[in-house]
Amino acid sequence: MGDGASKGGGPAPQLRMDALLGELQEHVERVRGSRDRMQTLLDAVVAIGGNLDLEELLRHIVQSAADLVDAEYGALGVLGEEGRIRQFITAGLDEETIARIGPYPEGHGILGLLIREPRPLRLEDLGAHPESVGFPPGHPPMRTFLGAPVQVREKIFGNLYLTDKRGGRPFDADDEAVLRSLAAAAGVAIDNARLYDESQHRERRLAASAELTRALLSGAPPEEILRSLADTVREMTGTDLVTLALPVGAGGELVVEAAAGEAAERVRGLALPATTLAAKVYANAEPVISDALSDDPRAAGGSASLVPLGPAFFVPVGDNARVRGVLQVANAPGRPPFTEAAIDMVLTFADQAALALQIAEHRRDTEQLALLGDRDRIARDLHDQVIQRLFADGLTLQAALGRVQSVPQAAERIQRVADDLDDTIKIIRSTIFGLQHRDRDGAKTGLRSRLVALTDEAAQTLGFTPALRMTGLLDTDVPDRHAEHLLAVLREALSNTARHARATSAEVSVEAAGGTLRLTVADDGRGVDPAVTRRSGLANLRSRAEELGGTFALVAGRSCGTELRWEVPLGSGEAVG
Incomplete structure (x- = not known):
């Protein structure tokens, strides 16, 4: 009887219909979820594409990547020289956790693997991978991992790192596809932001050049030109400290002749021994970059020994034929490293700064020659006029002395005046000698x-x-x-x-x-x-x-x-x- 009920189209067809409806509903949910995710991806692409501030853009990319794949933690490691991470931007970590972790990674372990092999990487257990090197003390535990490179004009700009998909699930192929799409869009956005940044730096450099030209044409004293140069570099880079060091003596030592920034008074006039980075740049005529100057073992002495400094770079002012000085551009600890556009801007401006220093030196030499000419003229006048007249007066007194020998008091006074004139002539002659010879070895x-x-x-x-x-x-x-x-x-x-x-x-x-x-x-x-x-x-x-x-x-x-x-x-x- 039960079989008859089945054959009559009772409960069994109804069960199949329920199953089909359930599958259809799941498919609809997947389609809707894919549509919503695609819309979220498009919104993220539009948002990052309209941002031209590079630092803000990088933070937005990291947060968008974490939101799109539902990851608890995200990071973007920007690559620098020799494939090392020079900037690390995170999402999901608070300031206390960041401080507890300490310095950001340099590019070892799984992060280094993605640098050496720039292609998407998915892991269900981060610690089980043979390249894993573990986490530093204070670092939150992380298990699942998804990474993808960010490419800008055929060059790897950095890598996106995402860990711990919410709900304990592993990252899937859809997550990887979404991240690859976002990374491609991020590469275009970063390129646009860089071009905009370069155009802004170009405008600042042109304005700075005009300001320096005005200072040179105004006939300002050399020290004012040096101050103007340091102020101009600080204004066009927006940095915390700019110093200009010039050579003193013949031993390769430098002295900070001009400085701009809150700590300018602390470093102005500071002597820089031959062991400092600035002195090495002066000797080698090659720029040097440091991501944390006060902690850099190469930076022995210098302004970083008096003022806490973070990212910094040194630029020679001049060329290989003659370096006239060294510009140091530095920020406080914790600020992001300098962009290539900022460094290139100062490098280009340094050529004009070398011209300014050359003009200042010529003006100093001209003033020195004028001073020496005045001294020679004064020496001649003293010799040809003053000494001769004093000598004539002395002879007159000597002649008068013979006529008043009968008056002892008068004779004594005349003799005393004659002796004083003799001493005065000796002093003037000594002064003439000093005026003519004192600067020969100065x-x-x-x-x-x-x-x-x-x-x-x-x-x-x-x-x-x-x-x-x-x-x-x-x-x-x-x-x-x-x-x-x-x-x-x-x-x-x-x-x-x-x-x-x-x-x-x-x-x-x-x-x-x-x-x-x-x-x-x-x-x-x-x-x-x-x-x-x-x-x-x-x-x-x-x-x-x-x-x-x-x-x-x-x-x-x-x-x-x-x-x-x-x-x-x-x-x-x-x-x-």
Whole structure:
């Protein structure tokens, strides 16, 4: 009987109809899901295609990729030189987790595999792959993985990395197809953003060139031109710090002559030994790029030792025939690396900066020649007019002296005046000699060069090179006598630091400004007992200050160590070199 019910078209056909309807509903849901996903993909492509800010675009690409494949975590690793990751943009990680993980990866393990073999990669268990190297401490656990390269004009720009599909499911072929489509669209969008970025940099460079030309044509003093150059580079790059270092002496050392940025005052006048990156760029005439300057083992000393700096690059100002200086462009730690367009912009502008430095040097030479011409004229006038007249007056007094011998008081006074005239003639002759000969060796024996040489020499006993900062017209405004006292005081101060302080670093600041010469030597050593001021060496430093009408003090450093302060007024006299 039951068989008859079946044959009569009862419950069995109904069950088949329910199954067919269920399959149809599932198919409709899949079609609807595919349609919705395709619409989401199209929306993401349109959104990233309309964004011309490169940094914002990269963040948008990562977030869109994670949303499209329903991944909990996403990242975009931008490739730099030698196939290493130079920028890592993430989605799904909060700031606390990022700080706990520490430095971003450089491109090892699975990330490195995708760099070496740029094609889509799907894994159900990230840790089971033979290329996997595990995660650093503090990194959240990740299991499923999907990666795809982002290509810009036949060149791999970077790779998209997605992990942990929500719901514990593995990534499927549809996820891979969606990610490949997004990566292709991202490559076009990145190319457009780069072209726009380059056009913006070109406009800034043209504006900066016009500003520099105006400064040159205005006849501004060389120091103003240097300041304008640093300000212009900072304005057109939007960076935190720009410095321009010029050579001093013949040993390859540089001095930061101009700086722009919040930390400009801290680094302006800083001497850069031959071990710094800037000095190496000056010697090799090749630019250098660093993603974290303060942590870069190549950056021994320099501005990064005084100011925390992140991404930075150094550009030679000039060509292989002659490098006239070095531009440093740097940002604070945590900011993204510089784009190729920004570096190329400064490289191009550096050629115009070299012309500005050449013009500034010629103007300085012209002013120096004019000064020497004035000295020669003054010397001739003193010799041909003043001395001759004084000599004639002396002879007149000598003739009058014979007529008043009977009046002893008058004879004595006339003799005294004649002797004074004799001494005056000797002084004028000495002055004439100084005016004619004092600058012959000035370029080799300037105070700046002697300060650099002295701090380099002290490095042998200290075990490190002191940071040296020089401000003001030290080579022209400081009299010889003051310079000799200053060098003696600095030599004694560094010697004391080497013998007693047990310091690991020291900073020397020399400033000539406002009619005052100031020397400050600060170290991070163990400090001194107040009774130490009775030492003969320190008494000598105090006597040198008092001899020039100045002051000397030895105080505790701001955080630790000792700070020596030696300050004297700049009196009239013959300046150094």
